[in-house]
Every structure is written in C-alpha cells, then in structure tokens.
Amino acid sequence: MVVVVGDTALDVVVRHATPIAWGDDTLGETTLRSGGAAANAAAWLAHLGEQVTLVSRVGDDAAATQARAELTARGVQCVFTVDSTASTGCVVVLVDAIGQRTMFPDRGTNALLRLTDLPPLDGARHLHLSGYVLVDKATREAGMAILAAARASGLTTSVDPQSAALVDDTFLDAVQGVDLLLPNHDEYLALGGRNVLDAVSAAAVTRGEHGAYWVDRDGVVEEPAVPTECVDTTGAGDAFNAGALQAWLRGAAPRAVLRAGAEAGARAVSRVGAQPLSRR
Numbered sequence: 001m002v003v004v005v006g007d008t009a010l011d012v013v014v015r016h017a018t019p020i021a022w023g024d025d026t027l028g029e030t031t032l033r034s035g036g037a038a039a040n041a042a043a044w045l046a047h048l049g050e051q052v053t054l055v056s057r058v059g060d061d062a063a064a065t066q067a068r069a070e071l072t073a074r075g076v077q078c079v080f081t082v083d084s085t086a087s088t089g090c091v092v093v094l095v096d097a098i099g100q101r102t103m104f105p106d107r108g109t110n111a112l113l114r115l116t117d118l119p120p121l122d123g124a125r126h127l128h129l130s131g132y133v134l135v136d137k138a139t140r141e142a143g144m145a146i147l148a149a150a151r152a153s154g155l156t157t158s159v160d161p162q163s164a165a166l167v168d169d170t171f172l173d174a175v176q177g178v179d180l181l182l183p184n185h186d187e188y189l190a191l192g193g194r195n196v197l198d199a200v201s202a203a204a205v206t207r208g209e210h211g212a213y214w215v216d217r218d219g220v221v222e223e224p225a226v227p228t229e230c231v232d233t234t235g236a237g238d239a240f241n242a243g244a245l246q247a248w249l250r251g252a253a254p255r256a257v258l259r260a261g262a263e264a265g266a267r268a269v270s271r272v273g274a275q276p277l278s279r280r
Contacts, residue, residue, distance in 0.1 A: 001051045001123050002245065003155075005146055006038030006130025007110040008056035008071075008080070009089035010063035017097045033275065034067035035091055036110070037162055037238055038130040039076075040275055044242030044264055046075035047276040053077045053124070057109045057117055063088035074276065081117040083109045111138045115145040121153040126249055128241065131162035134174045144174050151177060156249075159200075160241055161187040172199040180204065180248060182241045188215075204244050204257060206237055212262055214254035223258035226266035239268035239276075 016028040034043075042054040054071060058064035058080045067088065068078050089108040095101045113133060121127070127150035133143035150157050156179045161167050164186035172191060175181060181196055181203040188196065188205045194215060196203050202216035211224040243264030247257045267276070 001053060001125065002045055002249070003053050003055060003118075003121065003124045003127045003150070004038050004042040004045065004130075005055040005118065005127065005143075006113075006133050007036035007089055007107065008034070008039040008054065008058055008064075008067050009036035009091045009105070009108070009110065010067060011035030011091050011093050013093045013095060015095045019096075020094070032066070034070040035093075035275070036067075036089055036130075037132055037160065038128075039067065039071060040238035041128060041130070041160075041241050041245075042076045043071060043074045043275040044239045044268070045246065048242055048246050048264065050242075050246055051077075053079055053119070055079045055118055057081045057083050057113045059086055059088040059109050060084040061088055063090065070275070079117075079119050081114075083112055085109075086112060107132070107136065111136055113139045114142050115149065117142075118146050118149060121150065121155060124150075124153070124155055126156045126158070126245070128158045128160075128245060131160050131167070131171075134159065134171060135161070135163060135166040135168075140174060147175070147178065156180075158182055158241075158245060160237065161191065163187070164190040167191055172196065175199050180245075182206075182237075182244065184208075184237060185210075202254075204240075204248075204254075204261060206240050206261070206265070208236075212240070212258045214258055216254070221254040221258070223255055223262060226262045228266040236265045236268045240265035 011033045013031045014028045045052040087108045089110040090106045092104040133139045158180040160182040176199045178200045181200040185207045206212045214221040240261040244261030247260035
C-alpha cells in the first residue's frame with residue numbers, strides 16, 4: 001500500500017478560449033472537481049492499480065463530501081480528518097486555449113495538517129508527501145514529523161516540491177533522508193541542481209514537452225516526452241509522480257521509471273481535469 005499525504009481541494013476549473021479581459025468579462029466553461037496535489041497523485045496511483053490511502057485534513061462542508069465521493073469512486077481510501085474551524089481547500093484553475101494553467105490556491109484546512117492525522121502505517125510500504133506541506137510554515141513541522149514517522153516504520157519516502165516560487169534554502173533540510181525527490185526542472189534548479197543529492201538519494205525531474213531526467217550519484221539519465229495533444233496541463237506532474245512511483249517501487253531502472261511517469265503525464269494532459277475518470 002502507498003500512503004499519500006497532503007492537500008485535498010475542490011478545483012474550480014475555468015477554460016477560456018480567448019485571452020482574459022482583465023476588469024471585464026471573458027466567456028469560459030466552468031467545472032467543479034476534486035483536486036489538490038496529494039489527492040491527484042493518489043487518484044492516479046489508484047487508476048494505475050495501486051492500493052492507496054490518502055491522508056488529508058478537510059472541512060465539514062460540501063467540498064469535502066464531493067472530494068471523498070469522487071476519490072472513493074476512483075479507488076482511493078480516504079483517511080480525512082474533519083476540521084470545522086476552516087473550509088476545505090479550494091483552487092481556482094484558469095486553463096487557456098493551449099492547455100496552460102494558472103492557479104489561485106486557498107489551502108483552507110490543508111494548512112492545519114498535523115502529525116496526529118497520520119493513521120497507523122501497518123501494511124504500507126511507501127509514503128509520498130506533497131511539498132505544499134513543507135513549503136507552508138504552518139505545516140512544515142508536521143510534514144517533517146510525518147516523513148520521520150514513515151522512515152521509522154521502514155517505509156521508503158518521496159516528495160514533490162510543487163512550486164519553484166515557494167521553495168527556500170531550508171527545503172532541502174526538510175527533505176533530508178528522502179529516497180526520491182520529484183521536482184520539475186524549475187524546482188530542481190531552485191533547489192541548487194545536483195545539490196539535492198546532499199539531501200535525497202535520487203531525483204526524477206520533469207521538463208514538460210521536453211521529457212524528464214533522472215539524477216543520482218551514478219549520473220544523469222534522460223527520457224523524451226510521450227507525444228500527445230495537450231488539452232489541460234493541470235495535474236500532469238501529479239500523474240507523472242504516480243506512474244514513476246509505481247515503476248520505482250517495482251524495482252524498475254531509471255529510464256523505465258521516467259517512461260512510466262511520462263506515459264501517465266501524457267494521459268493527464270490529453271483530457272480536462274487533474275484526475276483520471278476511473279480506474280484503468
């Protein structure tokens with residue numbers, strides 16, 4: 001079983017075919033879907049056939065009910081701590097005509113995550129932590145404690161930094177001892193490039209349409225992207241994480257890990273939304 005810890009949210013996805021007329025009206029198509037980086041990764045892992053548990057903190061509201069229902073239907077076991085002091089996280093996602101997305105996140109209850117939200121790890125083999133937990137000072141201590149608890153229980157661990165703009169000089173301290181880092185190219189550079197190997201064992205780095213590369217102490221391995229029509233890039237990195245983690249946990253070589261991640265990412269960008277419709 002894979003345990004995924006971090007953000008669950010309601011995504012308000014607005015697709016607009018024309019440039020945004022700031023201060024005026026722009027026609028768009030709007031959908032409401034479950035989202036959040038951790039929830040997306042969990043949904044893709046379940047879609048690929050993994051047994052997965054998602055650990056998040058949510059509000060006592062309709063958004064949490066919708067997220068639980070959609071994720072459960074996708075095969076995810078939801079371990080949610082319900083906190084009535086705040087609302088479930090919400091992300092407004094603007095998707096333009098070429099599938100590029102701009103996001104406006106409100107972390108809500110995700111900013112209240114605590115170590116006590118983590119259930120017993122009996123039967124689990126790996127824990128994946130969303131980097132948003134570590135870049136937010138309100139939850140960093142909890143995130144580091146969760147990683148430590150996983151290691152103490154004999155689990156391997158992985159982290160996606162999530163945002164080049166939000167990582168700082170202390171992020172590598174927070175991920176010290178992590179087995180696999182899953183940044184995009186900008187995040188990798190923001191963390192000092194190969195300096196990440198001072199903290200983690202290896203990194204699988206995404207470059208969008210330019211593919212991905214693997215970095216460890218033996219060197220660098222590259223893999224091209226899988227050609228596909230880009231409809232919506234939302235959740236592509238989370239899908240890559242799921243595909244790469246599944247292959248890595250099965251003992252695949254770096255190139256095969258990257259290929260599995262690229263295939264999952266290509267599926268994600270070929271449709272609207274950050275999560276798969278159903279299990280594979």
